[in-house]
Amino acid sequence: MRPNAPAASSSTEELCVSLERAQTSVVRGHSAQWVVGAWTKDGDAPGTTVRLSVTPTSQKPQFTVGCEKGDGTASCGLSTVASASEPRQLEAQVTVPATATSVTSVKLTVTGVTPHVVKDPQVSETVSVTTPPTKSSSTSTSGSTANNVPPVPSGDVTSPLQVGDLPYLNGTGSALSPGGNASGLFPTLNPMGGSSQQSPTDAGSKASTRPVADDSALPEGTSVIGAQLAGLGALAVAFLLAVTRLSIRKRPAPAGAVKKIENKPPE
Secondary structure, three states: OEEOOOOOEOOOOEEEEEEEEOOOEEEOOOEEEEEEEEEEEOOOEEEEEEEEEEEOOOOOEEEEEOOOOOEOOOEEEEEEEOOOOOOEEEEEEEEOOOOOOOOOEEEEEEEEEOOOEOOOOEEEEEEEEEOOOOHHHHHHHHHOOOOOOOOOOOOOOOOOOOHHHOHHHHOOOOOOOOOOOOHHHOOOOOOOOOOOOOOHHHHHHHHOOOOOOOOOOOOOOOOHHHHHHHHHHHHHHHHHHHHHHHHOOOOOOOHHHHHHHHOOOOO
């Protein structure tokens, strides 16, 4: 804190005030804060009052901490400040509105008032006022975070994928197997002649079978078509014989004729 020179008085007591700013600059729309101190030397100072003033005068200073009845105002009554006690500590602030575009700095002045003094002690401190960041600069700042994560775009963002980029359509992700010989997938057939030897399994199976009556095997080398024609011829002959037999069958005489013959008187 920066104390001022003691005020001149007719008595031996001396009143001192001090002022210390909490920050060197403040953004417009926020509050600038100070710490105020008051104490005496060589005696007590009864009826002491500490007052605040600010430049520019359009702003409103006020005590916030340490003055029970004066908090929220620009004047704080300390009653008697004893020389044997510790310095009185108070806090003050000035809130600069965001609309006060012409305010570039705030100068706070603290004045100590006590009876029987010729000149009241006084001290001042200045805090600069800066302009809030614009939307464009805040957007660029928020777009790059500490983890270098890009900002999430607002709204629905779609990116259509071209057909040529699909791996299963342009052939880049698939391959055709060339054609080959499939003969190896089937069993090999080896036809054997009639004079080939039979395996023991075939011989055993045939020994356990029973021949069917009226069956005869075609001689070796007989054409299958000829056998079919012979069968059809035999079937035609049997059909003709059946039709002839039905046509020549004797029909029975009518019942009336039989009765007449039976009723004929004997000669």
